[in-house]
Amino acid sequence: MFAFTSKESDNFILWNPAIKLTWEDFQGRADSAILKKNNTLEDQLIIEGNKSTFIHTETEAYCAHKVSFSASYKGDTIVFEVKNYFDKRKSWKKTNSENILNHEQRHFDIAEVCARKFRKLLKDSVNSFDQASQKAMFNRFSLEDKYEQELYDSITSHSMNIEAQTNYNIKIDSLLNAYKENAEIIVKKYAPQPKRIIKRK
Numbered sequence: 001m002f003a004f005t006s007k008e009s010d011n012f013i014l015w016n017p018a019i020k021l022t023w024e025d026f027q028g029r030a031d032s033a034i035l036k037k038n039n040t041l042e043d044q045l046i047i048e049g050n051k052s053t054f055i056h057t058e059t060e061a062y063c064a065h066k067v068s069f070s071a072s073y074k075g076d077t078i079v080f081e082v083k084n085y086f087d088k089r090k091s092w093k094k095t096n097s098e099n100i101l102n103h104e105q106r107h108f109d110i111a112e113v114c115a116r117k118f119r120k121l122l123k124d125s126v127n128s129f130d131q132a133s134q135k136a137m138f139n140r141f142s143l144e145d146k147y148e149q150e151l152y153d154s155i156t157s158h159s160m161n162i163e164a165q166t167n168y169n170i171k172i173d174s175l176l177n178a179y180k181e182n183a184e185i186i187v188k189k190y191a192p193q194p195k196r197i198i199k200r201k
Contacts, residue, residue, distance in 0.1 A: 010088075011087065011088050011089050012085045012086065012087060012088065013025060013085060013086040013088065014083060014084070014085045014185075015084040015085065015086070015108060015109075015111070015112045015115075017176075017183075020105060021063070021086060021101065021104065021105045021108060022101075023093055023096055023101060025086065025088050025091065026061065026062075026063075026088070026091045026092050026093040026104075027088045027089060027091070027092075028062075028064070028087075028088070028089050028090045028091050028092040029092055030062070030092045030094060060093065060094045060095040060097070060100055061091075061092065061093040061094065061095055061100050061101070061103075061104050062090075062091055062092050062093075062104075063086065063091055063104035063105075063107040063108055064086070064087040064089075064090035064091040065084065065085065065086050065087065065107065065108050065111045066084075066085060066087060066111075067082065067083065067084045067111055067114065067115045067118075067141075067142065067145060068081075068082070068083045068085075069081070069082050069083075069118070069134075069135075069138040071129065071131065071134055073129060073193060076190060076191065076192040076193060077188050077189065077190055077191070078126070078128075078129050078188070078189045078190075078191050079186060079187075079188055080119070080122045080126075080134075080186070080187040080188075080189070081185055081186055081187075082115050082118055082119050082122070082185055082187065083115075083185050084108075084111050084112045084115040084185075086108055091104075099159055099162075099165075100159055102159070102165075102169070103156065103158065103159035103165060106152070106165075106168060106169065106172055107149060107152070109172045109173075109176060110145070110148050110149055110152055110172060111145055111149075112176065113148075113172065113175045113176060113179065114141055114144055114145040114148065115141075115185075116176070116179035116180075116182040116183060117141065117144075117179060117182070118137070118138065118141040119182040119184075119185075119187050120179060120181075120182045121137065121141075122134075122137075122187045122189070123182065123187050123189070126189060127189065127191055128191050129191060129193075152168060155168065156168055
């Protein structure tokens, strides 16, 4: 299992089903570009138990996550590594709403679903080391993650649509379970390296 160095672990959280994000993990400063981009959205009313909060959700929190990919040869085995991690320094919040925290956690979870789909493709379809081809595959999955993230925000209205958010919670959990066999960040494929032909003078 991959592990960050002690220095890295202070800034990143590798996705783990047993570790949920807390507001203490959102340690960055609000991004003015994101605030400006989302400032056209209408304000909404959030009701949680006996507490009501009138806020502009998308300007209240931001989950910065990243899926990374690397490939290398070890003997005659290709070792692929696909990591999904949360960046504490680039994630920020201006709220303590549990509803919004769940919404941000689900952004992280969606990225994990995409990472697992990519690992499955590597495991099932890749039988040789082709850096350009595999980078193109990864870029395609990165675009899929971006699309799914935007679709999620659109359908849930950035967590404001409670029914849609609840349905998405169930959907994401179902997808994580469907791809549970692809949870390991390391994918190994036996693929003997092409033998070099040495020409003698």
